[in-house]
């Protein structure tokens with residue numbers, strides 16, 4: 351959610367966690383499933399990327415236009431990314447990531463691919479002739495790009511040029527570049543010497 355904070359121009363501090371934290375009672379009180387991200391602000395603790403994004407976006411015209419219809423449409427796309435696209439993307443990528451050697455995964459893969467491609471082709475049809483999901487970049491594009499990025503190591507998106515171009519357009523935003531650099535910095539710092 352660094353990207354959202356950068357778009358909104360809000361200062362933040364990161365807190366990195368490890369596997370032990372994920373299991374701890376204190377972490378589970380903040381994130382019931384032991385996952386990241388967790389967001390804390392003035393004693394308010396939030397989990398779920400979509401909820402965190404919308405909370406941040408409430409304070410940013412960049413992310414949520416003040417015009418009521420445009421605002422509602424932007425929120426709609428946040429849900430579309432999380433509910434109508436992400437489950438199919440996760441389903442497909444998890445087969446290769448976690449179950450690549452399983453016979454059942456090999457059998458399941460073609461239909462999982464077909465489903466995710468179907469969803470993405472529908473999205474590509476919507477994107478035809480558009481730069482963003484609506485008139486301009488909003489929280490909906492931020493969430494959609496975040497979901498599409500899950501596929502960046504596959505050829506699924508590159509085979510749908512309109513969506514690949516859309517992802518790259520959103521990722522070219524200075525706020526994304528800043529957030530990505532900040533996210534990668536701790537990995538570079540902790541990498542073994544010579545790597």
Ligand SMILES: N[C@@H](CCC(=O)N[C@@H](CS)C(=O)NCC(=O)O)C(=O)O
Nearest residue numbers: 372383384385386387397398399400
């Ligand atoms: N629906 C949650 C999903 C969070 C999620 O999948 N987090 C992943 C990293 S992106 C994670 O913490 N994985 C480690 C784990 O599940 O133990 C959200 O959007 O915040």
